[in-house]
Amino acid sequence: MFDLPFYLWYPVTRLGGVALTVPLALAIALWLVLGYTWRTACAWLGLLGGAIGVVTLSKIAFLGWGLGIRAWDFTGVSGHAMLSSAVYPVALSLMLANLRAPARLGGVLLGLALGLLVGVSRVVLEAHSPAEAIAGCVLGGLTALLFIAGSWHVRPSRFSPFAIAVSLAALTFALHDVRLPTHRWVAHLALTLSGHERPFVRARWKAQRKQPAAPPAAAPSPSPSPSPAMRPNPFH
Incomplete structure (x- = not known):
């Protein structure tokens, strides 16, 4: 299923x-305002914002202070995996909101599968470890499922699934190859907060091992007291 030529993983990861x-x-939030309520849109943005906060804090903790799980090669939650696992299931659920439950559920599962594929791409391209990609997929998937479960039975009004599909597809096509230096921004924030001059780097962090404790230094043996013949005469 995931046996793709290496160069094809780049479009997937983007x-x-x-x-x-x-x-x-944000486009999903706008459609939620138009078809549902402000409260529904705020719930979506609040859940996603919380997940983004978890990702950001995990990266800051490593880049600024070297906090991670060395046994799992874990230096922070994958943002690509989290965002794709959160956004695409909700987008597909929204586009299929007027269809029967099985079709809508199929769209949600397709979105989760797409998020998983993005997570796999991060591992294949060596941008993240398996643990980091899995954490991103789980966090994003939970974010999407929490929102979908809370809004599943709410019937939209003034809703055009075709317009939603066209707008989201157009955004995807227009922005697919756009990149932002988010890692640099997070690293700068981490250094500002930690006061360190350089961020922690995975390769050096992984190479670190606890050094064995040095044996206690032997106490110096007392020097033998000079014999009477060698003692200096204080009266000379």
Whole structure:
């Protein structure tokens, strides 16, 4: 299923980029305002914002202070995996909101599968470890499912699934190859908060091992007291 030529993983991984997924998330919020309520849109943005906060804090903790799980090669939650696993299921659920439940559920599962594929691409391209990609997929998937479960039975009004599909597809096409230096921004923030001059780097961090404790230094043996013949005469 995931046996793609290496060069094809780059278009896949760009589906999880911030420059694409965040505008899609905002477009979803706009459609929620038009078809549902402000409260529904705020719930979506609040859940996604919380997930973005978790990703950002995990990256700051590593880049600024070297906090991670060395046994799992974990240095922070994958943002690409999280965003794609959160945004695409909600987008497809929204586009299929007027269809029967099985069709809508199929769209949600397709969105989750797309998020998983983006997570796999991050591992294949060596941008993240498996643990980091899995954490991103789980966090994003939970974000999407929480929102979908809370709004599943709400019937939209003034709703055009065709217009939603066209607008989201147009955004995806227009922004697919746009990239933002988000890692540089997060690294700068981490250094500002930690006061360090350089961010922690995975390769050096992985190479670090606990050094064995040095044996206690032997106490110096007392020097033998000089014999009476060698003692200096204080009266000379």
